[in-house]
Amino acid sequence: MKRERAAAIVSRAKGLAAGIWWLLGVSLSAILLFPERSAPAEVSQGAQIAATCASCHDPAGGGQAIPPIAALDERAIVKAMLAFRASENPSLVMHAVALSLSDDELAATARYLADRAKAGRQP
Ligand code: HEC
Structure with missing residues (x-):
């Protein structure tokens, strides 16, 4: 039993x-x-790329030599990155960073960083 x-x-x-x-x-x-339809995949792509930005840009928004990007909104980040890519804003480092990202990767990273800022958390 x-x-x-x-x-x-x-x-x-x-x-x-x-x-x-x-x-x-x-x-x-x-x-x-369906990777391209999956929003979480885009978020994690943005998160992974944003982690590489954090090696220079203080995620807490501090820093003096390197401007903080923690409080920028999505449009401001994309605009700045496109200017760096086109060398309109001359910075060897950011020119290289901006060139290394595709438009999709840039969009995902900017959205991730801006969402984190909006949520009051740090990237
Ligand atoms: C190797 C260091 C380094 C890395 C990595 C880096 N940055 Fe930068 N970033 C800089 C420096 C230095 C500047 C200042 C450039 C200048 O205007 O002289 C800057 C400036 C910027 C600015 C302009 C900020 C402002 O208010 O003018 C943005 C936006 C930016 N970076 C975004 C990013 C993003 C997004 C990433 C990751 C994909 C990234 N950066 C990775 C060093 C870095």
Whole structure:
């Protein structure tokens, strides 16, 4: 009697585990099949790129030699980056940074940084 109950519990647990794996598989293939439609993928791309900005720009918004970007809005960031890319605003460092990002990457990074600023958190 006891053993039967244990077996029933084990088989229910196995069924649950299989269900979880199935769900994981479905969501993973959705992410792999439709990367461009997945907003979280864009957010994490922005987050990853923004982490490289933080090596120079103080994420807390401080810093004197390097201007803070933590409080800039999305448009201001994109505008500044396009100016750096076109060398309208001459800075060797930021020219290289701006050239290294595609338009999509730049948009994702600017949105991420601006959203973080808006949320009152630091990038
Ligand atoms: C290697 C250091 C370095 C990295 C990495 C870096 N920056 Fe900069 N950034 C600078 C410096 C230095 C300036 C000041 C340039 C100037 O105008 O002389 C600057 C200026 C800027 C400005 C203009 C700010 C203002 O108010 O004038 C923006 C916007 C900016 N960076 C965005 C970014 C973004 C976005 C990233 C990441 C994709 C990034 N930076 C990565 C060094 C860096």
